[in-house]
Amino acid sequence: MGVGGERQDEAAAAGAVARLGDVFRRFFDSDLWHSFTRSPVVVVSALVTLAVVGAALFAPLIAPHNPFDLASIDLLDSEIPPVWLDGGDPRFLLGTDAEGRDILSTIIYGARISLGVGFASVLFAMVLGVGLGLLSGYLGGTVDAVIMRIADVQLTFPAILIALLIDGLSRAVLPRDLHGDIWFTVLVLAIGLSFWVQYARTVRGSAMVERGKEYVQAARVIGVPPLLIMLRHVLPNVMGPVLVIATINLAIAVITEATLSFLGVGVPATSPSLGTLIRVGNDFLFSGSWWITIFPGAALAILVLAVNLLGDWLRDALNPKLR
Amino acid sequence: MIAFIVRRLLQSVLVMLAVGFIAFSLFTYVGDPVNNMVGQDTTLEQRAELRQRLGLDDPFVVQYGRFLVKAVQGDFGISYRHRRPVAELIAERVPATLELSFVAAALALFIGVPMGVYTGLHRRGFLSQTFLAVSLVGISLPTFLIGILLILVFGVMSQDINAALGFTLVPQLPTFGRGDTVQLGWWSTGFLTTSGLLALILPSVTLALFQMTLIMRLVRSEMLEVLRTDYIKFARARGLSNRAVNFGHALKNTLVPVITITGLQLGSIIAFALITEQVFQWPGMGLLFLQAITEVDIPVMAAYLMLVGFFFVVINLIVDLLYYVVDPRLRADKVVAGGHG
């Protein structure tokens, strides 16, 4: 028993290792990996994105200060320039904002909020939009008409108004003690709702084209259920434009969040996001305290650039037609 | 075709009704207009009386009903802030917004599409990569920041920069308003005066930047796909010239998503114009609407939303019609599915 069992275990383990190795080998042999390593731009983009996401996730460990801890910020430290300029302070590498928060730490903590809101709302919009777009384009007829007219209604309302509505409704419905915690949901819903139409209409257009093609009709003839046709055959063919829109939307989501926060339906002023930091810092652009807005702006630009380059690469690499 | 349009128009009425319904349900949450309409010493009783006089105490459905009854008679009410008929106010503002949107859309299309084609054809070219990267930086900064930076460079610092250089590198451009306008009937245009044209530059660039990037990237991505299709390979094999293949076949096939998005973007240019108009004090509908939100000017908000709803309905109708023109497969399909001609 013992020997045999051991041998069996060994064999199983060896098999598992082999399979795992196989997976790795297949991955490293794959076009995906090759196209990844072939382009230094993509590698750098991936590293930048990883670094930013990592910094955001582990903000408390990395950031030199906790800018959201009100007791630790001192108004007397306000508007200190970056450390290499006259009047810089070694405690604050990139200087401080008008309230005395360390810019570097606030960028790291703020990126956390911005990325959270950005990814969540884009994902929400994408799932909703692609789903409705597929239904609309593939099924056509009444379903199409209803979904597209809802989209028309949706388009009319800017994110600002949707946010006001959702915020107002939830404040009216929820008990007062919860009012401080609803902002994340409000932001994601409001931004997501104002974005989905773009996906839906783009996907619908492509889905209408695809469903006329022979392979889809063939699939239909042999009795493949519509849902499966949509997921298997139509969806992969519309992902290109969807990814373009999604990567760009990430940037808009972050900015929209800043606008909404100004209206009082977003993040509290005492825990600024990247977008809020840029918006508030804007007021100091003329006064010479450029670092309050330029550094967070640069951080956002770099992040968006990296995500977009990655998105480009992923789209090209995953597209069967482009291999 | 005509039946299709008629049906769509009927649906549009439903859309407008829904827009109005949602609009009135959210006005409660935008704030209280009365405090912006009276001075600080106005007593609570007088405020309450005004609120009641304006019908703000009624349920939103009642307010909506009242609005509808008047709206179908062409009366959109009186702006709380301007104390003038809303229809008159909006008519005054429409030309400014449309001219700005038109210039921005033209910029976005005439720069975005060629750049998209170029970057699609020369995928790994240095110039392509530069276009892509630079355009991304443009969209990853918020509109308000881009606007302010343009104002800073072309309004505030241009004199200093030129003085330091000894020659005019950065022209000084108008940073607010429309410049001089000419009245053509009820339409006021800035296209016919020098100051009017100059005033268009900064806001239209700000507004176009985002759309341009989107269009360029979309055209590129579609070009890439289409160029790999068998259809194009056959065309090349048949010995057609590059130019004929690229523009005659490839570009034409990329147009469906591009038209969808561009059509949508025309709508969203008007929406994006909100921030641009605000930054450059451009006296269009967007500025009017943002002020209306700030001051809770309900009649203006309601009329604006209905109008924008109408715009979207019309734009989307045109986009759908364009599909037919551009892509014959859709036409055949639609005829079968819809059962009409």
Add this chain to the structure above:
Amino acid sequence: MMKNRAGRLRRGFFAVAAAAGILAGGLGAEAKTFKWAFQGDIQTLDPHGLFETFTLGFQLNFYEGLVSRTPDLQLQPGLATSWENVEPTVWRFTLRQGVTFHNGNSFNADDVIFSVQRINSEGSDMKVIATLIKEAVKVDDYTVDLVTDQPNPILPLQLEIFMIMDKEWSEEHGTTGATNVKGDDQGNYANLNANGTGPFMIKERQPDVRTVLVPNPNWWGDAQSNVTEAVFTPIGQDATRVAALISGDVDMAYPVPVQDWKRLEDADGVSPLTGAEARTIFLGFDQDRDELLYSSVKGKNPFKDQRVRQAFYQAIDIEAIKDRIMRGAATPSNLMIAPQINGFNPALNARLPYDVDKAKALLAEAGYPDGFTVTMDCPNDRYVNDERICQAVASMLARIGVKIDLLAQTKSKYFAKVLAQNGYDTSFYLLGWTPSTFDAHNVIDSIMSCRVDGKGSFNLGGYCNKRVTELSDLIQVETDQEKRQALIDEANRIHADEVGHIPLHQQPLSWGVSDKVSVAQRADDMFHLRHVTVK
């Protein structure tokens, strides 16, 4: 150019008497154009349509009241040359003779009586003034008695902004009532047209775009201004407005953000013009409810305890706010009124010291050694750097263990939440106030009195001391200035001792002016073209 101008004048836009155009053209050689920008436009040309500082200040360029004020706010004759309290409840005004309205009609007692009637009309927002005047009685063509319900020692102080309209013109154009917001009448004539007696006349008006004024050649006063044409443009965004000033597109812009002063000082040809505004910024507590709406403390209201309020007061480092947020330009205050306000007493204006240890001790004594959580309501587009002040207060209070959840919103949302119509839905808030009468009674009545009998309508936290409320009534009718001051002092002293509110400071006025022009700045932030000279 001619084409443009002709084009611009159209339905809805206003062109005054042709004489104005001829005058401006005639002086072409010495044309002195003055261009200025403010953050918003006036809402109406109707002088009885909206009780709001900017609108009223703008209208005072072309309309006038019975009295007027010098740039340092001293009362001086306006359309009345003199006035006296002939009986405790009767003020007699002697009117200026030979004054004409812009359309040539002459000014007399009938116009004053008509205007009193007009501010009582349905759409009027000047009812505050209207309620002061029980009756206007014509004594002769150039003498009018204004009768009050009860003695009102400060009536003339309140009348600068009560502007006189021409009876004949108003009747001719069917505008005998003030511009009504509820638009049953499709546009009141006086909303877009003006016919006053003031030193300037409206030449062209495109709401929200530009308004052009020209001097009134027949003005009765001594014209100090050499401006031949004045062009007003509203520019909403701070940065755009400041840029327009620096680039020379406008000669004067206000308000400019305090943080941009340095930029204006460094730039060629422009400089900031600053002064102390009469607006006091303060914090208020909900002291009325038995349990706060937004707080971690349940079952009781910590703000009912004076020690808690004082702890909050002493935890705030007002000098840091002044230095860092207001660029040194605020005036820290212990009174709810500014030095320019009638009734201000410097002896009562010393603040309690900033003392974190004392604040902690007070809080512990009150039973909150570890502090508590409370939500603070704050506007973010109403007062100078309002949101930043709130953030600073939040971080200062964090040092004594009080955790502030800050809810900063636009003014429309903020006021909709905290004011009476929403049941004073706040626990802790920031507010600013300028008494429109420039008299302490307005503040004592609206903010410091108990919420009874129409008093305390802006006492959002419900601070209530019966003696203060009683004093408010006494002050209102006391005609002896010395006794009146003693009563005001008593009310202020009680309020300060009990820490009814936490006064912070008077905010600065912040204008940006080109070196090519000189202007006069009033402490109420009104700007008048009559004091402008172009160099």
